[in-house]
Amino acid sequence: MTDVLHADGLHRSYRLPRRGPFEPGPVRTAVDGVDLTVAPGARLGIVGESGSGKSTLVRLLAGLEAPSAGTVTASGRPVVASGSAAAMRWFRRETGVVFQDPYASLDPRMRVGSIVAEPLRALRIGGSAAARASLVRDVLERVDLPADAVDRYPHEFSGGQRQRIAIARAVVHSPRILFGDEPMSALDVVVRARVIDLFRSLADDLGLTLVLVSHDIGVVQRLCDTVAVMSAGRIVEHGPVSLLDAPQHPVTRALVEAAPTLP
Numbered sequence: 001m002t003d004v005l006h007a008d009g010l011h012r013s014y015r016l017p018r019r020g021p022f023e024p025g026p027v028r029t030a031v032d033g034v035d036l037t038v039a040p041g042a043r044l045g046i047v048g049e050s051g052s053g054k055s056t057l058v059r060l061l062a063g064l065e066a067p068s069a070g071t072v073t074a075s076g077r078p079v080v081a082s083g084s085a086a087a088m089r090w091f092r093r094e095t096g097v098v099f100q101d102p103y104a105s106l107d108p109r110m111r112v113g114s115i116v117a118e119p120l121r122a123l124r125i126g127g128s129a130a131a132r133a134s135l136v137r138d139v140l141e142r143v144d145l146p147a148d149a150v151d152r153y154p155h156e157f158s159g160g161q162r163q164r165i166a167i168a169r170a171v172v173h174s175p176r177i178l179f180g181d182e183p184m185s186a187l188d189v190v191v192r193a194r195v196i197d198l199f200r201s202l203a204d205d206l207g208l209t210l211v212l213v214s215h216d217i218g219v220v221q222r223l224c225d226t227v228a229v230m231s232a233g234r235i236v237e238h239g240p241v242s243l244l245d246a247p248q249h250p251v252t253r254a255l256v257e258a259a260p261t262l263p
């Protein structure tokens with residue numbers, strides 16, 4: 001079977017603002033030569049210190065940003081983030097993304113029902129409005145939100161519930177791959193544990209492949225079967241999550257030693 005996701009020689013650099021009229025801005029490299037294969041059904045955790053390029057890598061893999069060099073393919077097909085919305089629709093159908101901040105990622109003027117239905121409208125899934133509403137009701141129930149949530153606004157919900165809304169929106173169209181960029185980091189410990197459980201059960205039930213960025217080693221140990229450790233834009237260690245029990249690379253060792261132990 002072809003890999004769900006495959007990255008080959010990925011680079012991403014940014015030109016920072018100019019320093020003067022005759023001096024071009026310096027270039028910062030966020031991702032510096034990443035090759036990565038994600039097998040179907042894998043649960044990959046991406047860890048690394050702040051600024052190591054985790055978010056940039058996940059944006060490249062999710063087709064939200066184009067690489068400066070290198071390629072991403074999904075099931076053997078090239079993902080061209082710079083292409084048109086129509087050209088990317090097949091990839092959007094296969095993927096969902098959850099970000100860190102459940103306050104910033106939900107439009108405060110939209111009702112929850114419309115927020116969660118957005119991918120269905122954009123991807124032209126579900127046919128009629130009634131069919132879409134039924135898919136939305138199902139997914140809200142799946143993430144343990146009350147049925148009347150559809151008519152309410154994001155500000156009426158707690159941080160943990162908002163993250164459930166964001167998760168519902170990410171999976172309403174039954175994607176194959178779910179990306180998360182620190183989706184539990186803004187939540188307190190108890191809520192975080194419940195959201196971890198939700199991710200796990202969704203991955204089980206929907207057969208999702210997970211690609212999850214977290215600075216929290218404990219989250220990755222609970223949820224992932226594979227881990228990639230990043231440092232300065234590169235993957236320095238990659239393998240089964242058990243490698244965190246006996247880290248080889250100094251960067252991994254430092255991350256594991258700095259991690260608070262979860263109860």
Ligand SMILES: Nc1ncnc2c1ncn2[C@@H]1O[C@H](COP(=O)(O)OP(=O)(O)OP(=O)(O)O)[C@@H](O)[C@H]1O
Nearest residue numbers: 014028029030049050051052053054055056057215
């Ligand atoms: N849009 C951008 N413009 C300029 N520099 C950027 C941009 N995005 C990322 N960078 C830089 O690239 C590097 C990697 O950033 P990235 O956000 O991917 O790291 P990260 O591992 O997700 O960090 P954190 O754990 O703090 O979220 C950093 O030095 C960052 O400042």
Ligand SMILES: [Mg+2]
Nearest residue numbers: 054055056181
């Ligand atoms: Mg980040």
